[in-house]
Amino acid sequence: MTRPHLRVCSCTVVAVGPAFIAFKQQGMDPHAAGIATWQLGMAALVIMGVLKFVLSFFGEAVTRALPRAALLAISGSIALVLMGLLPLLETLRSPLVGFTTLGLLLYVLIAKGKLPVRGPGVLLAFVFGTVLYYGLGLAGLGAPGFHVPEWVPPQVVLPLPTLGFLDGLPTAMTYLPLLLPFGLLMVVGGINVSESARAAGDDYRTRDILLVEAVATLVAGVCGGVAQTTPYLGPATRVHSGSPDGSNLTAALNAGYSLGEGNLKYGPVAGLTWQKIKLDVYVAIDITTQAFQATPRHHTGAMVFGFLPSVAYLLAIKAPGWIGRADPLVLESRTSGSALPIQPGALIASRYATDGRKPNTIAPVW
Numbered sequence: 001m002t003r004p005h006l007r008v009c010s011c012t013v014v015a016v017g018p019a020f021i022a023f024k025q026q027g028m029d030p031h032a033a034g035i036a037t038w039q040l041g042m043a044a045l046v047i048m049g050v051l052k053f054v055l056s057f058f059g060e061a062v063t064r065a066l067p068r069a070a071l072l073a074i075s076g077s078i079a080l081v082l083m084g085l086l087p088l089l090e091t092l093r094s095p096l097v098g099f100t101t102l103g104l105l106l107y108v109l110i111a112k113g114k115l116p117v118r119g120p121g122v123l124l125a126f127v128f129g130t131v132l133y134y135g136l137g138l139a140g141l142g143a144p145g146f147h148v149p150e151w152v153p154p155q156v157v158l159p160l161p162t163l164g165f166l167d168g169l170p171t172a173m174t175y176l177p178l179l180l181p182f183g184l185l186m187v188v189g190g191i192n193v194s195e196s197a198r199a200a201g202d203d204y205r206t207r208d209i210l211l212v213e214a215v216a217t218l219v220a221g222v223c224g225g226v227a228q229t230t231p232y233l234g235p236a237t238r239v240h241s242g243s244p245d246g247s248n249l250t251a252a253l254n255a256g257y258s259l260g261e262g263n264l265k266y267g268p269v270a271g272l273t274w275q276k277i278k279l280d281v282y283v284a285i286d287i288t289t290q291a292f293q294a295t296p297r298h299h300t301g302a303m304v305f306g307f308l309p310s311v312a313y314l315l316a317i318k319a320p321g322w323i324g325r326a327d328p329l330v331l332e333s334r335t336s337g338s339a340l341p342i343q344p345g346a347l348i349a350s351r352y353a354t355d356g357r358k359p360n361t362i363a364p365v366w
Contacts, residue, residue, distance in 0.1 A: 016041050016226060019171065039168030040175075041226025046165050047172055048183035048228060049218035055187045056210030062191055063206050069299035071195040073306025074188070076291030081310040084284030091281070094143035097136060101129030105282050159223035186213065186228055 019040050023033035063071070091098030107113040108121030115124055137146035172179070190213050194206040216229040295303055 016044075019175070036168070036171070038224070038226065039164050040171050041168070042162075042165035042221050042224060043168035043172035044175065044179050045217055045221030045225055045228065046169075047176070047179055048186070049214050049221055051180060051183040052187055052190075052210060052214035052217055055183075056190075056207055056214050059187070059191050059194070059206035059210045063195060067299060068195060069295045069303045070306065071191065072291040072295055073303040074310075075193065075195070076288045076303065077307040077310035079284040079287035079291075080307065081314045083280050084288070085314065087280040087284075094133065094136070096141075097129060097133045097143070100132060101125055102281055104128065106285075109282055110285070159225070161222050162224055163222075164224070165221055183228075186217075 016037055020033055020037040023036045024030065028036065091102060104115075104125035105122065108115065108125060113121075115121055117124055133142065134148070136142045137148070187210060190210045191206055194204055194209045197204050197209075213229055220227070220229055291303065292300060
């Protein structure tokens, strides 16, 4: 999926979070407001699932109308900036563990090197990184805030269908101007992922990919979910890893294991999750490389231009934390000869995001 959590968080910020505050301001106690917000989130997913279902039949036409550079530029930019740079920054929390594991992964996956121990290279790198992560942490040399999670007995919690979303539909309809663009964004993302898979040699029909995504969103909404589904932006890596079946099996086992309540808090799993961040960096490298390799050379300039919105989006996300409440426009004007090449859209978004009257708000970038 598109470390697609960024899109999910955006939808939560603009709809679910404000709705919870609004319900409490109407006099609801926190529990009742939480239930009403949950039902709103479910209804929002159902609405977006219906939108995706309708738009899925137009995916093939969009694919034929747009050149490959336009589609792969979006995939490549998201991969490089949001899946590559952000996890790389997370790696700096514990540089020794992070760069050791990342180096092993790149050695195995890009250089095609052989490790001294026989076995799947990626798995061995993950296990080594996890042992190093907990070893240094227990020795007091780990990442800031390191602690071993308390043991929580795993228990299977299956999602069950519910009609609770019907109670949230009236409120969700008032959020249509915000919800529909996010649903459309997921459709565009599905088209991009389909084209990326096609460039890697997996010729899936765009309509089929979008229909599966639409059904998954509807099922999530009916079963109590509030976070959008989206195709994962990594088919090229799955193919280039040399073990597509193993990759699919690992993803399925991971998804099944997460059904257990409290499982992701278990120590070794939490450590492996942290190692997964390093794999995202490799996925980002592979997807971006594929975008340039599969695009005609005379279209590369247009593709680079397509990277700029993601750069602006990164600044919109990170600028508030990097420079506090300082106005980015003032910050840039006060730098002599070394100003960052911040795009106007990012400046507007960052300025909006750091506005004291609208705390913790992510603004549209373009």
